[in-house]
Amino acid sequence: MRKEFHKIAYQAHTLTKLRLYEAYIKAWLPVFMTNSGRVSEIWLFDLFCGPGCDRNGRKGSPLILLNELTKYLHLPSTKNPPKINIIxxxxxxxxINRLTKIIEQRPPLPDIVNIKLTSLPYADIFPHVAAVASKCSTACFIFIDQCGINAIGDNYLRQLASFPITDWLAFVASSSAxxxxxxxxxxxxxxQKGAWKDAHRTVADTCRELIANPDYFIVPFSIKHGNNIHGLLFGSSHPSGAEKFIKACWAEDKNAGEANFDIDGIIQNSSQLLKFFSKKLDAFEAELRDKIFVKEITNTKEAYEFALQFGVMASHAKAVLRKMKNEGMIANVPPLSYQTTIVRKDIKDITLIR
Ligand SMILES: C[S@@+](CC[C@H](N)C(=O)[O-])C[C@H]1O[C@@H](n2cnc3c(N)ncnc32)[C@H](O)[C@@H]1O
Incomplete structure (x- = not known):
């Protein structure tokens, strides 16, 4: 029989998952904490939170969140954060009893932070989450660290994708799916069944198909554990959310930005030296070039959004444009980033010259 998750030490694949969660929390918190005018409240939901740590006291998702939040609350830039609710x-x-005790022993957080601990099945807590997340005045982050698949079933998934200012991160047992x-x-x-190594990519494709909104971002990160390929799935309607998660993924996986293993079988041994080249970036380059040639992509905003939908960064798109410019195929390499294309709306044409 499988041992109860929190009665053993977190294993390597769990630590990968928690590192990605931590990296995203670090990037997400300051966006709304330092920009109090945008939303009236922040809500952070950890719906499968566990007791706070593993049997060796290594911190789990609740303590990762509280530690990061404490850091930001003490930064000078966090002057007037909105009310922060944590579930x-x-x-x-x-x-939940164990986590309550751990939280009671920590230094108290300021009054603007309200922590609530509940012990409900996901199906029962989700309607409360939806009531909050469907408002346009609340910024939400939902962590769905389930053991299986059902917490992102069709009905939940469509709701998650409909919330206006909500990013979510879900663990999915994709090999089981x-x-x-x-x-x-x-x-x-x-x-479709797809290849074994692509189990989590297939889950991501299925979710995209169900959401049926080409502007919505679903970003997968595959996590191999034994013979299983499970993973994290990130969802957001906002490019800045997608960019933050993609950046965390590339910090974990320098080859493809999407797995804790060699997902495309690209690490080759050539004359005793390990030679790395990224099939993912090759595929991205080929597709971006094609789309520019057939004028499906004609400006920097389209190129930026295509990069995010592909799971690569603006810098990767820019590198392709630079190559095309050097080859005499496009006239210039315009600025291409979240700041230029989305925030400043400084969208430049990508001009083909042959
Ligand atoms: C993978 S663990 C979460 C680990 C946690 N994020 C951490 O960092 O330690 C999944 C948790 O979900 C809980 N769980 C399982 N089914 C649930 C359900 N239907 N609703 C809510 N919690 C559930 C389990 O008790 C378990 O603690």
Missing amino acids: FNDRKKWK RRFIKHKNLALHLN
């Missing part, structure tokens, strides 16, 4: 939930009462593809109890049915 820690886990179906198992003993985990692939293995039990026809099982009627599964809330998410893959659109």
Whole structure:
């Protein structure tokens, strides 16, 4: 029988997941904490939170969040943050009791932070989450660290994608979705079986198809554990959210920015030297060039958004444009970033010269 998750030490694949969660929290918090005019409240939901740490006291998602939040609350730039609400939930009462004790022993947070701990099944807490997240005045981050698949089943997924200022990060047991593809109890049915190593990519494709909004960002990060390929799925309607998660993914995986293993089999041993080249970046380059040639992409905003949908960064898109300029194919390499194309709306044409 499998051991209870929190009665053993976190394993390497769990630590990868928690590192990505931490990196995203670090990037997300300052956006709304230092810009109090934009929203009236911040809500952070950790819906499968566990007791706070593993059996060795290594910090889990709740303590990662509280540590990061404490840091930002003490920064001079965080002058007037909006009200911050945190919901820690886990179906198992003993985990919530243990987490309550840990939080009580920590230095108190300022009054603007309100922490609530609940012990409800996901299906029962989700409607409360939806009531908050559907407002246009609240910025939400939802962490769905489930053990299976069902918490991002069709019905949940469509709601998550409809919330106006909500980013979410979900763990998905993608190999199980692939293995039990026809099982009627599964809330998410893959659109195809796909290759074993692509199990999590297939989950991401299925989710994109269900959401059916080409402007919505779904970013997968595959996590191999034994023979299973599970992973994290990030969702946001906002390019800045997608960019932050993609940046965290590339910090973890310098080859493809999307896995804790060699997902495209690209690490080759040539004359005793390990030679790295990125098939993902090659594929991105080929597609971006094609789209520019057929004039499907004609400006920097389109190129920037295409990069994010592909799971690569603005710098990768810029590198392709630079190559095309050097080859005499485009006239110039205009500025291409979140700041220029989205914030300043300084959108420049990409001009083909042959
Ligand atoms: C992978 S663990 C979460 C780990 C946690 N994020 C951490 O960093 O330690 C999944 C948790 O979900 C809880 N859980 C399982 N099914 C649930 C459900 N339907 N609703 C809420 N919590 C559930 C389990 O008790 C377990 O603590």
